Each structure stands twice: as structure tokens, then as C-alpha cells.
Amino acid sequence: MRRLRAIRRAARHVLRAEQPIVLMYHRVETLAADPWELAVTPERFADQIALLTAARRVVPLSWLAGELAAGRLPRHVAAVTFDDGYGDVFRNARPILEAAGCPATVFITTGALGSRAGFWWDILSRILLQTPALPERLDFSLEGTPRQVRIGADGADRMAALFELHALLRPAAPDARDAALAELAAGAGTDADPRDRDLTMTPDQMVAMASSGLIEIGAHTVTHPPMTALGRDAQEREVADSRRRCEDLLGHPVTGFAYPYGDHDAASVAAVARAGLTHACSVEPRPAGRGTDPFAIPRLLAADWDAREFRARVLAHG
Ligand SMILES: [Zn+2]
Known part of the structure; x- marks a missing residue:
């Protein structure tokens, strides 16, 4: 009986291992305080990317989204994403990704791009x-x-x-x-100004980051609102304007989107599709599976975890 249970458990694990996982990062930086678990230190990020690329074939999100849209579930793959467009993704994550040959997608909040306002x-x-x-x-x-x-x-x-x-x-x-x-x-008794290390990347940095083809750019709205708090027209503007700004800078099409805070409803999905985008990411923490909607691709948060915790909380999924 115990043996049978162990076999079932192993089988379940093997089946799960075939499901694609999409990781969600925001920042690669060493922070004094990080209540939202947005940052992974550069050292830990390098370790996580080494573990991930050893365990999985890391593919561009746009490729994975195309497979999901076609009803296919590629085996043993992972995709890496970053939300918001922080400057430290350019400074600290990009060199590590390039050294590892690891593809990634960076979703840009275009109203904040190159701004000194901070989040x-x-x-x-x-x-x-x-x-x-x-x-x-x-x-x-x-x-x-x-x-x-x-x-x-x-x-x-x-x-x-x-x-x-x-x-x-x-x-x-x-x-x-x-x-x-x-x-x-x-x-x-303090000021409301952002600190330099919390600023976003510049438009030039975004373009430079995408130039090798390893890192793709996606849209993440103009002002980073919770989409469901907006009416239909405002949702469409946030999606379409952020996409257009990215495309104008890059000079090539942008096809992916991530909902700020993961917040979305049927009108948000419709706005993304109407803007001509082909896929969008949510923040539901699970692997992709059969029937995953390409306009609500689930993602696993990758926080500042050591190798043991990263294996247990990310690689054990999917
Ligand atoms: Zn965001």
C-alpha cells in the first residue's frame, strides 16, 4: 500500500514536471527593506538562473504562448519574466541572463520609463x-x-x-x-521623493536590452492601474498606448502584456486582444496546463530564495 502510494506520488511528479512554468520577477537588487518581495539579490538571481537552466529548457514567453494558443503543451520548459521595468533589471539581471544565454521578457510600465518619479x-x-x-x-x-x-x-x-x-x-x-x-x-518627517536605485530603466536601456534578441519587451500599461478599477475605454487606452510606446522605441512589434498586480477581468482580456497582442500574464501561482488561456498565463513568483527553497517552491512545480 505504502509502495503503491509512493509510485503514485512519483507518477504525479513526473506528469507535473511536463507542465511549463513561467517565473515572475520584478527586481534584481539588494534592498534594505522589501515588504512586497519584489527583489532577488544579484547573487541569488545568478544561482536561480543556473538552477533553472540546468533543470529546464528556458524559452521565450512569446514562443510558449504560441504553443499554448495552438493547444500544445511543450515539455520541461520554463519562461522568465520581469514586471515594471526597473533600472536594476538592466544593470543587474541583463548581464546574468546574457552570460547564461537565458531568454526573458521584461514588461514595461511605459509612463514610468525613464521617469524620475519612481513607483x-x-x-x-x-x-x-x-x-x-x-x-x-x-x-x-x-x-x-x-x-x-x-x-x-x-x-x-x-x-x-x-x-x-x-x-x-x-x-x-x-x-x-x-x-x-x-x-x-x-x-x-521625510520626503516623498524616490531613491535613485528604485528608478526605472531609460528608453535607451530598454532598446539596448532588447537588441540582442535574447530579451523581449512586453507592455505593462502606461500608469500601472488595477485594470478592473477602470472602464472599458480606459483599459483599452492603457493597453494600446503602452504597446505603441514600446513599439515606437523598439521599431518592431510587441505581442505580450502583463496585467498590473495580476488584476484583470473579461474587459481587460478583450482590451489586450483588441490591441492586437497575442498573450498576457496573470499572477496565479501555478504551472501552465492544458486549457491555459494565452491571455491569462499563470506565473510563479520567484523571491529571494536560496537554492533549496527555489527548488522546493519553483522547480518542484510543473
Ligand atoms: Zn507591475
Whole structure:
């Protein structure tokens, strides 16, 4: 009985190993605080890519999406993706990928490309987690409504406050969010400016990164909104404008898209298809399988894990 169970377990593992996996990264950088698990250190990233390329055939996402769209499930393959377009992907990830000959796709938030504005979630987490002393409460207003968030004595509730504010600010209009961040920063005794290491890559860096053909570029909206908070027209604009900006810079077609925060609905899928894109990534943490919709390709988060944890949490999948 036990033997039979072991055989079944092994068979299940073999079957799973045939399912394609798509990895999701954001940053390759060493950060003081990383509440959203966005960053992998360059050393660990090099280790993870070595493990991945040894265990799987790493293919371009666009190729895998074409196979899925044709109803085929290629065996023992993986694809690597990055969201947002951080500068450290150009500085730190690109050399490692090129040395390993590992294909990857970078989804660009085009409104942030080359901007000095930074991403709001990085500014928020710096205010909350990296300001030495915070008051017990921060007051601010959002879209005309007065708000407050509890930080607790000696910052005891910093992390809870961070998650509460993230949920509140995520669907807000960019201007309203920036105004709220400025108030929060003033209350915390700091500024709401981004730090250099948190900035996005420049348009020239994006083009240079894609020039070897190993790294492909995908679109990730203009302003990084949760898509389902937008009406149909606004969703279409975010998709089509970000795609066009990438294509204008690259001079060749862009076919892939990733939903910000993974957030999407039927209207988002329709917007992606209408813009002429052929595939899109979600953030559902599982391997691709038979029946995977090319417009909602699931992805596994790859966080700052050592070899043992990377094997268990990524390579054991699929
Ligand atoms: Zn994103």
C-alpha cells in the first residue's frame, strides 16, 4: 500500500514536471527593506538562473504562448519574466541572463520609463519602514476625505499600516495618490521623493536590452492601474498606448502584456486582444496546463530564495 502510494506520488511528479512554468520577477537588487518581495539579490538571481537552466529548457514567453494558443503543451520548459521595468533589471539581471544565454521578457510600465518619479509603492514602503522614528498616527487626506493610519507606539504597527495604506492607495488616481504620499511623508518627517536605485530603466536601456534578441519587451500599461478599477475605454487606452510606446522605441512589434498586480477581468482580456497582442500574464501561482488561456498565463513568483527553497517552491512545480 505504502509502495503503491509512493509510485503514485512519483507518477504525479513526473506528469507535473511536463507542465511549463513561467517565473515572475520584478527586481534584481539588494534592498534594505522589501515588504512586497519584489527583489532577488544579484547573487541569488545568478544561482536561480543556473538552477533553472540546468533543470529546464528556458524559452521565450512569446514562443510558449504560441504553443499554448495552438493547444500544445511543450515539455520541461520554463519562461522568465520581469514586471515594471526597473533600472536594476538592466544593470543587474541583463548581464546574468546574457552570460547564461537565458531568454526573458521584461514588461514595461511605459509612463514610468525613464521617469524620475519612481513607483508609489516604493515611496510608501520607504516612508513607513525606513524612517527612524514615526509618530503614533499619521493624518492625511485622499480625494478630499480626511484619513488617518495608526503606526502604534515605537512603530509597532508599521507593517500593518503599510499594508492598509497600500490597499487604500492602489486604486486611487495618480495625482490623488501623490498628494496623499506627500502628506504622509511630511507627517513622518521625510520626503516623498524616490531613491535613485528604485528608478526605472531609460528608453535607451530598454532598446539596448532588447537588441540582442535574447530579451523581449512586453507592455505593462502606461500608469500601472488595477485594470478592473477602470472602464472599458480606459483599459483599452492603457493597453494600446503602452504597446505603441514600446513599439515606437523598439521599431518592431510587441505581442505580450502583463496585467498590473495580476488584476484583470473579461474587459481587460478583450482590451489586450483588441490591441492586437497575442498573450498576457496573470499572477496565479501555478504551472501552465492544458486549457491555459494565452491571455491569462499563470506565473510563479520567484523571491529571494536560496537554492533549496527555489527548488522546493519553483522547480518542484510543473
Ligand atoms: Zn507591475
